[in-house]
Amino acid sequence: MSEIELRNIIKRYGDGYPAISDVSLRIAEGEFVILVGPSGSGKSTLLRMIVGLEDITEGDLRIDDERVNDSAPRERDLAMVFQNYALYPHLTVAENIAFPLMLAKGQYSKEEIDERVNRAATLLELRDHLDRKPANLSGGQRQRVAMGRAIVRDAKAFLFDEPLSNLDAKLRIQMRTEISRMQRNLGVTTVYVTHDQTEAMTLGDKVAVLKKGVLQQYASPQELYDEPVNLFVAGFIGSPPMNFLPVENVDGRLRSPFGEFSLPAAEAEKLRGAPQYLVAGIRPEDFHDAATLDVAKRGGGARLSAEVDVTEWLGNEVYAYIPFEAEPAVRKALEELDRDLDGEGARTQVVAVLDPSTSVREGDTMELWFDPAKVMVFDPETGENLTRDPENAQRLAAESEAARQRALERAKSQQAATV
DSSP states (O other): OOOEEEEEEEEEOTTOOEEEEEEEEEEOTTOEEEEEOSTTSSHHHHHHHHHTSSOOSEEEEEETTEEOTTSOHHHHTEEEEOTTOOOOTTSOHHHHHHHHHHHSTTTSOHHHHHHHHHHHHHHTTOGGGTTSOGGGSOHHHHHHHHHHHHHTTTOSEEEEESTTTTSOHHHHHHHHHHHHHHHHHHTOEEEEEESOHHHHHHHOSEEEEEETTEEEEEEOHHHHHHSOSBHHHHHHSSSSOOEEEEEEEETTEEEETTEEEEOOHHHHHHTTTOOSEEEEEEOGGGOEEGGGSOHHHHTTSEEEEEEOOEEEEOSSOEEEEEEOOOOHHHHHHHHHHHHHTTOSSOOOEEEEEEOTTOOOOTTOEEEEEEOGGGOEEEOTTTOBBTTOOHHHHHHHHHHHHHHHHHHHHHHHHHHHHHO
């Protein structure tokens, strides 16, 4: 296990285009870090710079406090798992897994190679497939073979470049679990690139959110979800994504297209001196059909009246889609955000994830209930989250690090027990 540190990393191509702009990250020993962002955000470029497949224009890349900017990929001792598996079709599963050991001629005995291959195959449930060729394997099995080739090297860190993007949805979920289990069992430092925020939230100890080569936020998944620093992070993290409502700040009350509501005193105080027109962020799961709530709860929150355009029944929940018109003062910000998030049109509708007991259907006018304490408010010009709670963010970061350390200690204990 190793520590990887990026200090003010810049990648500029020949035409002067900055693919990566001044990114600094510290990836601790045994940490699972996700690089996430839309297409063109620079996440794969950053990964390739770490492994040595892309030159660094400016800044320092350090592995175990040793500067490796000019070191060849093989000298960095990092194991890379590619999107397309990169398996040799004429070799068996066992030979593919053993290939990096065979390249180090004379460094490993046949017995040691067999022992490492069998250990990796057992961990990845490939023992029954060692004599098969890649063409006879499923996509998930091929990906496990590629992972096995990384495991046998005992490398300083594992690097994954969108390894699940070629798999169907069911296999992605299965492989996500296997990668997480493998990383915890081995306790190895891991950097993982994906455009799928669900993978980022379920796999990572920390997530680095990138936008056009610029690091937006580097934090635990829960901190990103509960305390995003700006509109982009708030919109990117969460599925379905956060709703953004144009609101007018009128004497401490927020006037939306569906009615007015007030924030709790502490949050309202943060808006003192804020612009008149703002963006309120409400997560879809924080909306409820007021008619399905008990009377006591119904009186304790805020309610907005809205006409439902479309509903989708998913069995365990109902999605209600409610269109609105944005004020010109914030429409530009919402349209720009939608483009940044790879959207296909302006985000001018609210999505409410409702309990399946709701009777709301298309064309109905309903009352949406929500807790104002869960509302985030953003400046449409700067994108800044005006209601972010730095103290809560620090608490979430400390809890996440404590959980990671416990998992790392368990992995070390298990490794010691098997020696």
